[in-house]
Structure formats: structure tokens, C-alpha cells
Amino acid sequence: MAHLAISEKIGYAMGDAAANLVWRGALAYLALFYTDTFGLTAASAAMLFLVVRLSDGITDIVMGMIADRTDTRWGKFRPWVLWSTPFLGLFMVLCFTTPDWSYDNKLIYAYVTYIGLTLAYTLNNVPYSALMGVMTDDDRERTSLSGFRFAGAFLGGLCVMGFTPALVDYFGSGDQAQGYQYTMYVFAGLLCGLMFITFATTKERVKPQHSSDATLGKELLDLTKNLPFIILPLLALTLFFYYRNTPTAIFLVAVAFAIWLVIRRLLNNPPAESSGSQQDMLDLLTNKPWLILLGIGFLTMMFNGIKYGVIAYYFKYFVGDEVMAGSYFVALLVVSILGALSTSYLSRQFGRKRLFIVSLIAASVITGCMFWIPQGNVFQVFALGCAAEFFAAIMPTLFFSMLGDAADYSELKNGRRATGLIYSAGTFVQKTGGGFAGALVLLVLASYGYDGMDQSTIAQSLPGMQWLMSWIPAAFGFVAAGLMLLYPINDQMQARMTQELQASRTAS
Secondary structure (H helix, E strand, C coil): CCCCCHHHHHHHHHHHHHHHHHHHHHHHHHHHHHHHHHCCCHHHHHHHHHHHHHHHHHHHHHHHHHHHCCCECCECCHHHHHHHHHHHHHHHHHHCCCCCCCHHHHHHHHHHHHHHHHHHHHHHHHHHHHHHHHHCCCHHHHHHHHHHHHHHHHHHHHHHHHHHHHHHHHHHCCCHHHHHHHHHHHHHHHHHHHHHHHHHHCCCCCCCCCCCCCCHHHHHHHHHHHCHHHHHHHHHHHHHHHHCCHHHHHHHHHHHHHHHHHHHHHHHCCHHHCCHHHHHHHHHHCCHHHHHHHHHHHHHHHHHHHHHHHHHHHHHHHHCCCCHHHHHHHHHHHHHHHHHHHHHHHHHHHCHHHHHHHHHHHHHHHHHHHHHCCCCCHHHHHHHHHHHHHHHHHHHHHHHHHHHHHHHHHHHHHCCCCHHHHHHHHHHHHHHHHHHHHHHHHHHHHHCCCCCCCHHHHHHHHHHHHHHHCHHHHHHHHHHHHHHCCCCCCHHHHHHHHHHHHHHHHHC
16 A cells, blocks of 8 residues: 655645635635626626536546546656646636626627636646545545645635735725736736646556557547537536426436436447447446445535635625625635544544535534524624534545545446546536536525626625525535435445455556
């Protein structure tokens, strides 16, 4: 087993600190930026989040396959972390730039730059996430590494969430559009430095066997034949979520049934008749731990995404102090760092599955109680919010460490290990869950008549902000806890899988 030095764990964590300068910034402030500075309507911004995030989820799967088939002297995944960084910093700035154009042209610009940002994030974060799966074959070390990773993530989030309002005021001097743009210049420079540290300090050690002689080009061409089975369910879900009417519900059911029939036929085919990309997909669809983690990752991202997506609105209008949102973000992220670093110890004491369930229930109950906080009571907002955040920080830490277990399960069952593809589930559910969460925040506010350019609509939208800060995200947490009960891999089973895989790799 490969035990990692503290310096390598910290170096790896710097990558997610950098990524979360983008991810936490976009998640926390982009909706508010679009509606109150850029000038989009809440409904247009909601559709933007849905379309871009869901379409980008497809590129995560493609990137996972590309990364799995990359072979350089630096490894499979580390080179992509380095190559993608300049593009990530560039689109971070462009996304928060407000051109002096007509509404329609600005909307097109928002789509182009947001798509560019999410694509650059895909090129960077899918390989970065998969890197965890090949740095060590020890599941306890992966849990520890995941704790360091999310401590770094929350530290990066602390920078962007805690200091963005003050930096926007400082650089903008009353001009928020200029303030956002200049603030992102600072964060983009910091991002590039942190990503280089990750590339320079990490090492890939687990070397999966080659499972296919097909070229990357041939397998990507073959993948395009399978993309409709991914695109159609996402399209149906998007239509149902946005329009919520009977025809789209019927369409969703019909698509799900058709996809089930096709997959059932493919599963009955002999493995020799399936192409490499088809076999990768079928391995995922028969990987029960991965499927359950996919659902849990989406639900926990909805839980966290809704909470973080409404905070800027909640403090600006319900609390009445927009700048205090930065202090609240700082408090949450300090607690998050403690939660992430505690995960390794707590998982050894209680087991990862049990800890995950307890964390989901505790965070959901505490979050739901925020509904009854009186308007303007800042102490209760901070107290309950920080208490819930300690448990919420444990969720992504466990999720990404357990994706490594799903990769072990696939390798043991099928003799194939598509680490990049399996870990692409992490960024896939981050983006789709984040897209749905951001869109849901905007749609709920729109249903209460919210218009960021019309102050007369604010009072009537305050109840929507209360629900979004409490029971709406809590509902997703309770559903995730129920789903986690079905997860089949406990700590004893994981230990057996690790021993069998080590023996198999040694023999080969």
C-alpha cells in the first residue's frame, strides 16, 4: 500500500483550493451577478444554468474516457491539470465581465463565456479528481487525502466567498461591473499558482492494465453513437424541471423506458461484441455502488448548492446586510475545513456509510430549523448555519473517497478499471446538481415575483428566501440519507477488495 507524505497531501489539496476559486465563486455569486449586475432576468438565468450545466455533464464523461487513455511521462491525469489551468483562469475573468451590449447580445455572451468556463473546469477537474484514485491504493489513505482535498477546497472557497464583496467594493468604487472583473483578475492569478503546486508535488502510483487495443479516436467516435442514451434523459429531465407539465412528464417516462430497453439488450450481448466505450458504459451501469453514489452525489449537491446559492440574496434582503454575507461565508468555510479534516478520524470510529447517513440527517434537521429564525436575527443564522455546515462538509469528503471504492469494485468484478470515467461522476453530479440547484433558487424566487432590477418586488419574495434557506435543501438531504441505506460496500468488504486487488496486481 502506498502511504502518502503530508507534503503531497497538502500539494494535492492546493488543486481544489484553486478550483474552488472558480467553483465556489460561480456557485455563490454568479446568480446574483447575473440578475443584479449583468442584468439578466431570473428566468433567463435559470435556463442558462440548466442548459449549460447539463450539457457540460456530457463532456465530463468524454473527458473521463480521454484521461483514462492518456499516456505521458507525467502520467494520465497530472498533465491535464497543468494544460487546462490558463484556460480556466481566462474564462473565470470573462464570465464576470459585463459588456455594454444589448440584452440579447449580453445573453449570448453569458452562454458563450459560461460554457467556456465549465468546459475549462471539466478539462481540469475531471483529471484532478481521478488523480486521487491513482495516487494510492489504500482506501484509508484515500479518505485522508479526500479530507485534505476538501480542506483545501473550503480554503479556496473561503477566499472567494469571504473577500469577494469587499474586493468588488474596493476595485469598483461604486461600479460593481468593474469591481467583479478586477476581483476575478486577482483570483485567476492565484489559481494558476496553486494548480502548478499540485502538478509539481503529486505522483501517480496505481498503474491499471490496458484493457483495449483500440485507438482513442476510434473509441471517441464509437462514443458518439452512445451519446443519445445520455443526452435524451438529460433533455427530458431539463424540460420536466423547467416546464413541469404533463407532456414533458410523459416524454420523460417514454425516454426512460426506451433507454432501459436498449441497455437491457446491450447487457445481453457477449462482451466480445461490445466496443471499448460500450463496455465502459456497461461496467458503470452494472456497478451498483457507483449508481448509488451518483444519486447521492446529485442529492447532496442539491442540498449544498441551494443553500449556498441563496445566501447572497438572503443576507442582502432578508437580513438587510449584503456585506455580512462575506462574513457568513467565512464562518461556514472555517467550520467546513474542520469538518473535512475530521472525516478521516470519524470514519475510522463509526464507518463511512454510517457516518454519511448521520451527517445527512443531522445537517438536514438543523438546516430545516432555520425556517423559524426571525428576520434580522443574525446570531441564530450564524449558529444554526455553522452547526449544519460541519456535517455538510463531511458529505463531499466521503463521496469522493468512496468513488475510489466503486473503481475497486469495477476492477475486481470486470477486470477493467476506468478510474477517470468513474471519477467523472464527481464533476458530473457537481455540475448537474449545481445547475439544478442554481436554477431552482432562481425559479423559486421568480415564482414569488422577484426582479433584481425592481425593488418593489423584494418584500413579496422574502418567504421564498426563507424556504430556500431551510426546508427545500433539507428535503434533498433526507432523501439522500434513505438512498445511502442501500449502499452495499461497508468497511469490511472494502478491506477484502483491497487485499484481492493487491494480490492480483502483484501476480500480473
